[in-house]
Amino acid sequence: MNAFIIEDEELLQEEISAYLTERGFNCEAASTYEKAERNISLFDYDIVILDITLPGGNGIELLKKMKREKKDTGIVIISARDSLTDKLSGLDLGADDYITKPFYMEELNARINAILRRRSLGINDIIRIDDLEVDTNAKTVFHGKTEITLTKKEYELLLYFIINKNRVVSKQSILAHLWGDEYADSESIDTIYVHTMNLRKKLVSHTGIDYIKTVYGMGYKWVQG
Amino acid sequence: MKLLQQSLRYNIIITVISLTVAGIFMYYLLKKEIIAEIREQLEYQAEEIHQSLERGHSVSYPLVEIEKVDNSIGAYSIFRDTLIYDPLQDKSEDYYYLLSVKKNNAGNYRIRVMTTYIGWNEYSSTIFTMLFFTALLLTLLNVMASYFFNKKIWSPFFYNLDKLKKFSVSSEEPISLQSSKVIEFKELQESLQDLADRSQKEYKALREFTENASHEMQTPLGIIQSKLDRMSQAELNEEIAGHIVQAKSGVERLKKLNKSLLLLAKLDNNAYPDKTEISLDTLLKRQLELLEELLAGNETAAIVNIAPVHIHANLFLTEVMLSNLLSNAIRYTAPGNNINIFLSGNKFRITNPGAPLDFPEDFLFQRFRKSPQNIQATGLGLSIVYRICQLNNWKVAYEYREGHHSFSIIF
Numbered sequence: 001m002n003a004f005i006i007e008d009e010e011l012l013q014e015e016i017s018a019y020l021t022e023r024g025f026n027c028e029a030a031s032t033y034e035k036a037e038r039n040i041s042l043f044d045y046d047i048v049i050l051d052i053t054l055p056g057g058n059g060i061e062l063l064k065k066m067k068r069e070k071k072d073t074g075i076v077i078i079s080a081r082d083s084l085t086d087k088l089s090g091l092d093l094g095a096d097d098y099i100t101k102p103f104y105m106e107e108l109n110a111r112i113n114a115i116l117r118r119r120s121l122g123i124n125d126i127i128r129i130d131d132l133e134v135d136t137n138a139k140t141v142f143h144g145k146t147e148i149t150l151t152k153k154e155y156e157l158l159l160y161f162i163i164n165k166n167r168v169v170s171k172q173s174i175l176a177h178l179w180g181d182e183y184a185d186s187e188s189i190d191t192i193y194v195h196t197m198n199l200r201k202k203l204v205s206h207t208g209i210d211y212i213k214t215v216y217g218m219g220y221k222w223v224q225g
Numbered sequence: 226m227k228l229l230q231q232s233l234r235y236n237i238i239i240t241v242i243s244l245t246v247a248g249i250f251m252y253y254l255l256k257k258e259i260i261a262e263i264r265e266q267l268e269y270q271a272e273e274i275h276q277s278l279e280r281g282h283s284v285s286y287p288l289v290e291i292e293k294v295d296n297s298i299g300a301y302s303i304f305r306d307t308l309i310y311d312p313l314q315d316k317s318e319d320y321y322y323l324l325s326v327k328k329n330n331a332g333n334y335r336i337r338v339m340t341t342y343i344g345w346n347e348y349s350s351t352i353f354t355m356l357f358f359t360a361l362l363l364t365l366l367n368v369m370a371s372y373f374f375n376k377k378i379w380s381p382f383f384y385n386l387d388k389l390k391k392f393s394v395s396s397e398e399p400i401s402l403q404s405s406k407v408i409e410f411k412e413l414q415e416s417l418q419d420l421a422d423r424s425q426k427e428y429k430a431l432r433e434f435t436e437n438a439s440h441e442m443q444t445p446l447g448i449i450q451s452k453l454d455r456m457s458q459a460e461l462n463e464e465i466a467g468h469i470v471q472a473k474s475g476v477e478r479l480k481k482l483n484k485s486l487l488l489l490a491k492l493d494n495n496a497y498p499d500k501t502e503i504s505l506d507t508l509l510k511r512q513l514e515l516l517e518e519l520l521a522g523n524e525t526a527a528i529v530n531i532a533p534v535h536i537h538a539n540l541f542l543t544e545v546m547l548s549n550l551l552s553n554a555i556r557y558t559a560p561g562n563n564i565n566i567f568l569s570g571n572k573f574r575i576t577n578p579g580a581p582l583d584f585p586e587d588f589l590f591q592r593f594r595k596s597p598q599n600i601q602a603t604g605l606g607l608s609i610v611y612r613i614c615q616l617n618n619w620k621v622a623y624e625y626r627e628g629h630h631s632f633s634i635i636f
Binding site: 009011012015016018019080081100101102103104105106151153167168170172179180190191194195215216217218219 | 440441443444446447448449450451452454455457458463466467469470473474476477480515516518519521522523548
């Protein structure tokens, strides 16, 4: 899976790059408009992570160019501009998603995964972990032949953990993912604990394996060999 | 009182005073003139009679009395007022007479000649009537003249005043004031134009500054956050882990603060002009569904009384308003208590039990005002609610009664 990261802020670019590499992507990066433009016309990527404000040009122009050239690429816009009009114009022009800085890497990853799944680009609708089968289309989870009944939030939580496996996922990022930033209050953090515990119990009772580990103070980690 | 009314009032007072003074003067001057004239006439008449007597003619005129007096009485002449009864009119009338004693060839005679003050009362009433009508006419003309001034000369002034009343520094529209031929008005108009333009410019700069500052902070915040995330992936000892968690919660707060500030700046910027028909009840139900687990986590139940309500507003802002009010209610409700939500007609009300505010109620919607007990809050949530209501001309009210906080919005 090839990812192209267009971001002028070197540190952030590095971080995204490192994270996606860890997730199994082949990453290339550009920090200027010219380099990004050249790479886009030369290579095909599965996913492009596009910053709008770039030295030497506007990311929106790159988006238009990709759409003109009919590139079959998933595009996520990352922008410091938290504006609805930017968001809508980005999505109208054919971007698949829009995420506002600052964001959690796990969230970016979840969005990328959702895009790739929607486009069925190499990622199957069914995710298999040992004997677990997660059908992202029907939103069901099976252990062998038995269905594990999960609430909507538990299912979303499970998917978030699996996509970000072997990585510590903070409670804040879970809260923001499940309920949005508006409700990401410190008071609500306990709710994450309750949901994670319920999910954990259900998984253990069916599979006998405790995939979700608590990382002291930090959050949770889906550990999988 | 209006300036025009004021000046008109002074005008009338001055008119009345000057006309009264003029009337009094006129009265006395006329009186003096008439008396002089009467005296002259009476003296002439007395002289005529003396001469007739001297020539030995018998004299008999009405209102003339002639009496031969003793020679010892010296010559004199005096003027007097008297009242004489007029049987025809059945009333006494004012008369003026000259008593003159004079010696001539025929002897020493005392002659009394009289005349009435002909129409004296009529004179004074004529003067009064004349002046009264002059005063009336002047007042009428004054009123008409001020009406005319009001229309013509003052019209740019009133036009500009109206513009200023409607003027808002946050508006993008520059103020356009009418010029006038009157120098004072022209100067006023120019200074106001300048003042308005400058305040708009400065306000805009301030707004842009807030927005830009917030935007510029997003990327560094993103770097800090992702680096902290990376650090938390490593195997850490408990102490370092604790530091990282604290740093993260700081970043989290900063993120929220920044986001709220940005939203406020954008609200001031009127960045959300597009409005649609919104089914408020559907929106509210969707939000409550989303919050179900959070409410359950807080052992709080929402007692909901919702009727279909449609409003015309910006969808995003309406969502923000609802979620801010809901999260505010959840935050300040102790576990085991209920939140009441009411929506019907043009009213939305959310009520939650809790301790009274520990700061003055007036500060509730002000920016950065928050309970000292809740340092995690940004203190901007309710300001945002207030601003959204303000932009939509909705009435938002807070009330604390019988241990319940209650926010209501009238659409």
